[in-house]
Amino acid sequence: MVPLNFCTFEVERRTNYDVAFGFILIAVGMIFVLSILGWVAQRWLHSGNLAGIFSAGTQPTQGTFKSQLMPLVLLAPTLIILLLFLYYPSLDTVRLSSLLARLDSPGRTAFVCVDNFTRLVEPGSSNRDFINSFVNTVAMSLAIVIIGLSLSLFIATMAYLPIRGAAIYRTLLVWPYAISPAIAGIIFLLMFNPTGGIINHFTRDLLGLSIGWTNDPAVAPWTIIIASIWKSMGFNVLFYIAGLQNVPKDLLEAGSIDGANVLNRFWFIVIPLLSPITFFLIVTNTTYAFFDTFGTIDYLTPGGGPLQSTTTMMYRVYQTGIQNSDLGKAAAQAIVLFLMVIALTVIQFRSSGRQVTYGA
Incomplete structure (x- = not known):
């Protein structure tokens, strides 16, 4: 059978542990997204405009840049470091958690959905x-x-x-x-x-x-x-x-x-x-x-x-x-x-x- 590379929670395909962990992960993701949307909505209502969402306080900022590229140039080194050493490894960890991957066989992987999580709680020595x-x-x-x-x-x-x-x-x-x-x-x-x-x-x-x-x-x-x-x-x-x-x-x-x-x-x-x-x-x-x-x-x-x-x-x-x-x-x-x-x-x-x- 060819793997579909996405999770299915059919009874004949997944155990109760798989279904439970799958819904838990979905719930955590939804809570995270809703929290961000709620924060943005709260700041929007408080400030009354889009620019006020990311402002630190109610007072407008005094400093301005003559060029719109200058803030991006100043932020670029920090953003690049964060992307390479924080955000990308974090996302790659989430990807790896859904794979059957071995350190000694880097080219051979298989999609296993939430099996790696269920193996943590299923009865056994592990x-x-x-x-x-x-x-x-x-x-x-x-x-x-x-x-x-x-x-x-x-x-x-x-x-x-x-x-x-x-x-x-x-x-x-x-x-x-x-x-x-x-x-x-x-x-x-x-x-x-x-x-x-x-x-x-x-x-x-x-x-x-x-x-x-x-x-x-x-x-x-x-x-x-x-x-x-x-x-x-x-x-x-x-x-x-x-x-x-x-x-x-x-x-x-x-x-x-x-x-x-x-x-x-x-x-x-x-x-x-x-x-x-x-x-x-x-x-x-x-x-x-x-x-x-x-x-x-x-x-x-x-x-x-x-x-x-x-x-x-x-x-x-x-x-x-x-x-x-x-x-x-x-x-x-x-x-x-x-x-x-x-x-x-x-x-x-x-x-x-x-x-x-x-x-x-």
Whole structure:
């Protein structure tokens, strides 16, 4: 039978999983298109003209170009880079997700519609591996965000205190952020080395504990979490210090006069005023935990750790597409991961954004 190269949802041709995923993808596409049309209609009604749809505000722009080609010339380098390295790969990923494509056979492909998506949830070992990577991703991301931001706020508060050499300490705290995740993985691999690592020397020789930091399925995820928190802490501390510098001193003095102790002033005054920064850091740290921990995992626990305990969804995409040469299934996993991040970001904006306090 010659493939038609488009999806059919006939009962004799597709399983229930295929039909469900097909309608889900159609619904997501329709929601995306309707959202864009709704945004355009809202801006149209608000501005009253076509030019006001893409304007930043209600005030007309003052700057003009003598030539209509000059804006295109200035935008061309950025647009070309975005087209080549962002938009085209994204569209090609969607195309690959509907194909049976192998990395070791680039010239041989077959159209399979939504089969690559249904293979992620159908019963079997592949399904268990994907669900395991999903659980690992959610659990490790929650730990990185919650523990990382709490520890960063504490360190930023300590670094903000008027002590001698505070500027030097603040600079040293920011340095780890300049290190790539792969280098962070190598550093912690040396520190947690079972024979010559300083951490194992401390726990084994001084405390009498033998801990398998990278080969124990229960401990290996926490090793990745510790390394990831250390890597992103400089970024978080930098923003929290900037936020603490903008906390009005008169509010703290008023709270002190009203009888509030240090903890009450910090909880009821400082933390609400830091909510815009905290909200921003939640979004950026969630994205980091989903994507940028790949290098740390690959160096600290090659292959996804013992019993796949550190395999995240991003690492699963690498294993499926590069190591197993299944490009179609890897593209489907990447799209699912992308949709998860978008959904989490929208939920964070809807929930946390309402509780954010801007201004004093």
